[in-house]
Amino acid sequence: MAGMTVIALLAGCGPLDAGGVDAGGDRGSGSGSGGGDGGGKGTGVSPLDNPKGTERGLGAVRSDKDRAAAVKLIGKVATKGRGAKTGYDRDEFGYAWADNTDDVPMARNGCDTRNDVLARDGEDLKYRSGSKCVLVSMTLHDPYTGKTIEWxxxxxxxxxxDHVMPLSYDWQMGASRWTKSERMRIANDPLNLLPVDGSANSSKGDSGPATWLPPARGIRCAYAVRFAQVALKYDLPVTAPDKEAMLAQCA
Structure with a gap:
């Protein structure tokens, strides 16, 4: 069974809608992605040391002690079958990158959420003349592919x-019953947001961890931890195959 799970983890794909936006609500176009065993060097702080998502990026979970802690955390996530997608629309989670979201870090600082998380994870930041928010260039160490991108x-x-826990997935696992303000929170919470290589994000779509994982194998346990952190913060379950896949990455 474990061998079959690992094979499934490597397949991963996600649909794009006609507008070029993935089913989780993230843009679906970009350059080619790399692969390999990277994903730790320069990509950021381990999610176990970054429970609010306010520190840079997504660093690898490396030690046996930390991997055991990761398995324990993932074990707390509830499971259920994935519900219907009926009624899902990106607008149900508010307009994209809203700064007026309540009760999430970085909100209401005068900068939109996209620029906030680009600034959080990027290096050598350069802003539009006269702006304290709008980035025009930066260097990103992409955790998903291990590439360094001069953006x-x-x-x-x-x-x-990337919405680590995709918005369409959230909708199907219970967010369809939330208020609009609650959905805005998960859409703009830095815990659920990572700037990543565009084509890697496109390939993910609204997939869960059983059908998509980052190409860089060294970051997959950290990705599973972050997925679990979002699920636990927002009291959302994951599917049983997704939880099995998450546990397998940190075992």
Whole structure:
């Protein structure tokens, strides 16, 4: 059974809608992605040391002690079958990158959520003249592929903001019953947001961890932890195959 799970983890794909936006609500275009065993060097802080998502990026979970802690955390996540997608629309989670979201870090600071998380994870930040918010270039160490991306706003889709727990997935697992303000929180919470290689984000779509994991194998346990952190914060279950896949990455 474990061998079959690992094979499934490597397949991963996600549909795009006609507008070029993935089913989780993130943009779906960009440059090619890399692979390999990277994902730790320079990509950020381990999610176990970053429970609010306010520190940079997504660092690898490396030690046996931390991997045991990761398994324990993932074990707390509830499971249920994935519900219907009926009624899902990105607008149900508010307009994209709203700064007026309540009760999430970085909100109401005068900068939109996208620029907030780009600034959180990027290096060598350069802003539009006269702006304290709008980034025009930066260097990103992408956790999903292990690549270093020299990003500029002229090719904005090369870096996209991934909802780690996709918005469509959230909808199907219970967010359809939430208030609009509650859905805005999960859509703009930095805990659920990572700037990543655009094509890697496109390949993910609204997949859970059983059908998509980051190409960089060294970051997969950290990705599973972050997925679990979002699920636990918002009291959302995951599917049983997704939980099995998450546990397998940190075992």
């Amino acid at each position: 500029s706003k002229s090719d904005a889709a090369e870096v996209q903001i």
